[in-house]
Amino acid sequence: MAGDWVVWQGRGMVETTRRVVHTTCNRDCPDACGIVAEVAGERIVRLRGDPAHPVTRGFLCYRTQLFLERQYAPGRLTEPLIRRGDRLEPATLDEALDLCARELVRIRAESGPAAILHYRSGGSLGLLKGAVDLFFEHFGPVTTKRGDICSGAGDAAQLADFGESDSNDLEDLLAARAVILWGKNPHTSSPHLVPLLLELRRRGARLALVDPVRHRAADLCELVVQPRPGGDFALALAVSRILLERGWIAPDAASFCENFNAWVALVRSRSLAEMALAADVPLATIEALAELYGTSPPANIQVGWGMQRRRNGAAIVRALDALGTVSGNVGVSGGGVSYYYKRRGAFDTSAFCAARPAPRTIPEPLLGRGILAANDPPIRAVWITAGNPVVMLPESETTARALASREFVVVVDSFLTDTAKLANVVLPTTTLLEDDDLVGAYGHHYLGAVVPVAPPPGAARTDLEIVQELAARVGLGPTLSGAAAAWKQRLLGEIPLTALTGRALRNPVAPRVVFADRRFATPSGRARLITEWPAPAADRPAGSLLLQALSTPASQSSQWSPREPDETLEAVVHPDAAGGIPDGARARLRNRFGSLEVRLRHEVSARRDTVTVPKGGSLGLGRCANALTGGVLTDLGEGAALYEEPVFLEPSVDT
Ligand SMILES: Nc1nc2c(c(=O)[nH]1)N[C@H]1C(S)=C(S)[C@@H](COP(=O)(O)OP(=O)(O)OC[C@H]3O[C@@H](n4cnc5c(=O)[nH]c(N)nc54)[C@H](O)[C@@H]3O)O[C@H]1N2
Ligand SMILES: Nc1nc2c(c(=O)[nH]1)N[C@H]1C(S)=C(S)[C@@H](COP(=O)(O)OP(=O)(O)OC[C@H]3O[C@@H](n4cnc5c(=O)[nH]c(N)nc54)[C@H](O)[C@@H]3O)O[C@H]1N2
Ligand code: SF4
Numbered sequence: 001m002a003g004d005w006v007v008w009q010g011r012g013m014v015e016t017t018r019r020v021v022h023t024t025c026n027r028d029c030p031d032a033c034g035i036v037a038e039v040a041g042e043r044i045v046r047l048r049g050d051p052a053h054p055v056t057r058g059f060l061c062y063r064t065q066l067f068l069e070r071q072y073a074p075g076r077l078t079e080p081l082i083r084r085g086d087r088l089e090p091a092t093l094d095e096a097l098d099l100c101a102r103e104l105v106r107i108r109a110e111s112g113p114a115a116i117l118h119y120r121s122g123g124s125l126g127l128l129k130g131a132v133d134l135f136f137e138h139f140g141p142v143t144t145k146r147g148d149i150c151s152g153a154g155d156a157a158q159l160a161d162f163g164e165s166d167s168n169d170l171e172d173l174l175a176a177r178a179v180i181l182w183g184k185n186p187h188t189s190s191p192h193l194v195p196l197l198l199e200l201r202r203r204g205a206r207l208a209l210v211d212p213v214r215h216r217a218a219d220l221c222e223l224v225v226q227p228r229p230g231g232d233f234a235l236a237l238a239v240s241r242i243l244l245e246r247g248w249i250a251p252d253a254a255s256f257c258e259n260f261n262a263w264v265a266l267v268r269s270r271s272l273a274e275m276a277l278a279a280d281v282p283l284a285t286i287e288a289l290a291e292l293y294g295t296s297p298p299a300n301i302q303v304g305w306g307m308q309r310r311r312n313g314a315a316i317v318r319a320l321d322a323l324g325t326v327s328g329n330v331g332v333s334g335g336g337v338s339y340y341y342k343r344r345g346a347f348d349t350s351a352f353c354a355a356r357p358a359p360r361t362i363p364e365p366l367l368g369r370g371i372l373a374a375n376d377p378p379i380r381a382v383w384i385t386a387g388n389p390v391v392m393l394p395e396s397e398t399t400a401r402a403l404a405s406r407e408f409v410v411v412v413d414s415f416l417t418d419t420a421k422l423a424n425v426v427l428p429t430t431t432l433l434e435d436d437d438l439v440g441a442y443g444h445h446y447l448g449a450v451v452p453v454a455p456p457p458g459a460a461r462t463d464l465e466i467v468q469e470l471a472a473r474v475g476l477g478p479t480l481s482g483a484a485a486a487w488k489q490r491l492l493g494e495i496p497l498t499a500l501t502g503r504a505l506r507n508p509v510a511p512r513v514v515f516a517d518r519r520f521a522t523p524s525g526r527a528r529l530i531t532e533w534p535a536p537a538a539d540r541p542a543g544s545l546l547l548q549a550l551s552t553p554a555s556q557s558s559q560w561s562p563r564e565p566d567e568t569l570e571a572v573v574h575p576d577a578a579g580g581i582p583d584g585a586r587a588r589l590r591n592r593f594g595s596l597e598v599r600l601r602h603e604v605s606a607r608r609d610t611v612t613v614p615k616g617g618s619l620g621l622g623r624c625a626n627a628l629t630g631g632v633l634t635d636l637g638e639g640a641a642l643y644e645e646p647v648f649l650e651p652s653v654d655t
C-alpha cells in the first residue's frame with residue numbers, strides 16, 4: 001500500500017514528498033515481518049516494523065532496522081561483472097546475459113544438462129525464486145542439491161513422526177501453561193517470539209530454556225538447563241522416563257501412537273543416572289524440567305533449529321516429538337512440539353514443482369566435495385541463486401576450490417561475496433526492498449507481499465526477470481513469461497493478490513491447532529514414536545573444544561548490517577577452557593582444516609567443551625568459521641552437523 005503525504009516545514013514550505021510503502025521481509029527468518037518503508041523521491045529513508053502486523057507489532061530486528069546502510073552501501077552491485085583473466089570487469093546486462101546463454105547452451109550440447117549445477121539457497125525466501133528452479137528444470141533438468149543445510153534433520157524427523165511439520169497458530173502459544181525453549185535463541189533468531197514469552201510470564205506460565213549456551217532468554221526462564229551439545233536425546237528420554245514413572249502421560253497414549261511399547265522400552269533401556277551422565281545434566285535438574293513440563297498442561301516445546309545441526313539431530317527432534325505426543329501435549333491448544341510453520345502451505349506452487357526430476361543431486365552439506373567428485377558427466381557450470389556457499393557451507397576451502405576450478409560459474413547477488421568473487425559472471429540483483437514477490441513464514445501463519453519500495457539501481461534485476469531474459473535467449477521464452485504480479489496471483493490461487501495489499505493475511509488453510517484430536521498426517525493417522533537410541537556421538541579429542549558458529553543479531557547468515565566488522569572474530573569460551581589465554585587476548589583456533597585468528601572472550605556461563613563464534617563471517621576477512629567446519633551429514637534428512645567440529649585453542653603467534 002502506498003500513501004502520499006507532504007512534509008511541511010518552517011512557514012509552510014514543502015520540503016519533500018514522502019511515500020509510505022508496506023512490504024514484507026523476505027529473509028530466511030521465521031518472523032516474515034511487515035515493514036513500513038518511508039520513501040523520499042526514489043530514496044528509502046526509514047524502515048519501521050508494521051504496527052498493524054499481528055506478529056511484527058511495530059518493531060524490526062537489529063539487522064533489518066539497519067538495512068538501509070546495506071541497501072545504500074558503496075559495495076552494492078549495480079552492474080554485471082564478467083571475468084577477464086583474474087579480474088572481474090564491468091559489463092552491460094546484455095553482454096552478460098548473452099554470455100551466460102551461450103555458455104550454458106554450449107555446455108549442455110557438449111556434456112548434457114547434468115553437467116550444469118543449479119544451487120539455490122535462502123538469501124531470500126520469496127516464493128518466486130522458484131522461477132529459477134523452473135528455468136533450470138526446462139533448460140535441463142540440471143543437477144541440483146538435495147538435503148538441507150539449515151533444517152534437514154528436523155524436517156525429516158517431524159515428517160517421520162507426524163507425517164508433516166507444522167505448528168499451532170503462534171497466538172495459540174498464549175494458551176500454554178509451560179513452555180520449553182529447547183535449543184532456541186529467540187532474542188537473536190526470532191525476536192517476535194519475545195513479546196509472547198513476556199506475556200506468558202505475566203500470565204504466570206512456567207518457562208524453561210534448554211541450550212548449551214546461556215543466552216538472553218535465560219532471564220525469562222525459571223529453569224535453565226545447559227546440556228552437553230547433542231546431549232538432548234538423553235535428556236529428552238530422561239524427562240520422558242520421569243513422566244512415565246510419575247504417571248504424567250496421556251492414559252490413552254497407545255491409542256494415538258504407533259510403537260508405544262517399543263518407545264517405553266527405549267525410555268527404560270538405560271537408567272536415569274546413565275542418561276543424566278550422557279546429557280551432562282544433574283539428575284535434580286532433569287527432575288525439575290520433567291516436573292515443569294509434566295505438571296502444567298498444556299505444555300509447549302519450542303524447538304530451535306540449531307540443535308538439529310548435529311549428527312544425532314533428527315533423533316533429538318524425534319525424542320522431543322515423542323515426549324510431547326505421549327504426554328498429551330500435541331494436537332491441543334497451547335501445546336505442540338513447534339519446529340516449523342508450513343510457509344508454502346497456502347500457495348499453489350505446482351507451477352514450480354519438478355515435473356521432471358533432476359538427473360543427479362548432491363547433498364548440500366557436501367557440495368564442494370560433490371562438485372569435485374562428480375563425473376559422468378563432470379560438473380562444468382554452476383549457477384548460484386541467493387546463496388553464499390563458500391562462506392555458509394562447510395569446508396569453505398573445498399567449496400571455493402570446487403567453484404574456482406569450474407569452467408563457468410554464475411552468481412546472482414547484490415554484493416560481491418566470497419562466492420561471487422569466484423564467478424565468471426556476476427549478475428546484480430534486487431534487495432529485499434526492491435524485490436517483487438510473496439512470502440509465507442516459518443514462525444507463524446501469516447502471508448505477506450514483497451513489494452518494490454524503490455526501483456533497483458542500474459542493471460540490478462529480480463531473479464525472475466533474469467531467468468526471463470535468459471529464457472528468451474535459449475528458446476524457453478513462453479515458459480517463464482509473465483509479470484511478477486501474474487506469477488504472484490498464480491501462486492495465490494483463489495486468494496486475490498489485493499488481499500495482501502498493505503497487510504498480512506492469515507493463511508486461510510492453516511489449522512489453528514495442528515493434529516487436532518490427535519489425528520496425525522501419517523498413513524495410520526497415529527504418531528510414530530522413535531524406538532532406537534542413535535549412534536553414539538564421535539569422541540572429542542582430549543583438549544579440543546566443539547566449534548559452534550551461531551547466529552548473531554548483526555547479520556543474517558552472511559549478510560551483515562550495517563556492515564561486517566573487519567576486526568578479529570570474537571570467540572567465547574569458559575575461562576577454564578581458555579588454556580591460560582587471557583580474556584581479550586588474541587588466540588588461534590586450529591584443526592584438521594587449518595586455523596583461524598580470534599579474540600577470546602571469557603564467559604563464565606559458557607560450557608567448558610565449546611567455543612562459540614558468530615556465523616556468517618567472511619572468508620576474505622579471515623572470519624569464516626566454515627573454513628574449519630567439516631561436512632558431516634545428520635542422521636536423517638541430509639542436514640549438516642555444523643556444530644561438532646573439534647578445534648584446539650592455541651596462543652596467537654603474536655601474543
Ligand atoms: N540474527 C539472526 N537471526 C537469524 C539468523 C541469523 O543468521 N541471524 N538466521 C536465520 C536462520 S537461517 C535460521 S534457520 C533461523 C534459526 O537460526 P538458528 O541460529 O539456528 O537459531 P536458533 O535455533 O534460535 O539458535 C540456535 C540455538 O541452538 C542452540 N544449540 C546448538 N546446539 C545445540 C544442542 O545440541 N542442544 C541444544 N539444546 N541447543 C543447541 C545454540 O546454542 C543456539 O542458542 O533463524 C534465522 N534468524
Ligand atoms: N557454521 C555454520 N554454518 C551455517 C550455519 C550455522 O549456524 N553455522 N547456518 C546455516 C543456515 S541455518 C543457513 S539457512 C545457511 C544460509 O546460507 P545462505 O543462504 O547462503 O546465506 P545468506 O548469507 O543469507 O544468503 C546468501 C546470499 O543471498 C543473497 N541474496 C539476498 N537476497 C537475494 C535475492 O533476492 N536473490 C539472489 N539471487 N540473492 C540474494 C545475499 O546477498 C547473500 O550473499 O547457512 C548455514 N551455514
Ligand atoms: S529478518 Fe526476521 S525479524 Fe528481522 S525484519 Fe526480517 S523477518 Fe523480521
Ligand SMILES: [Mo]
Nearest residue numbers: 028122150151
Ligand atoms: Mo537457516
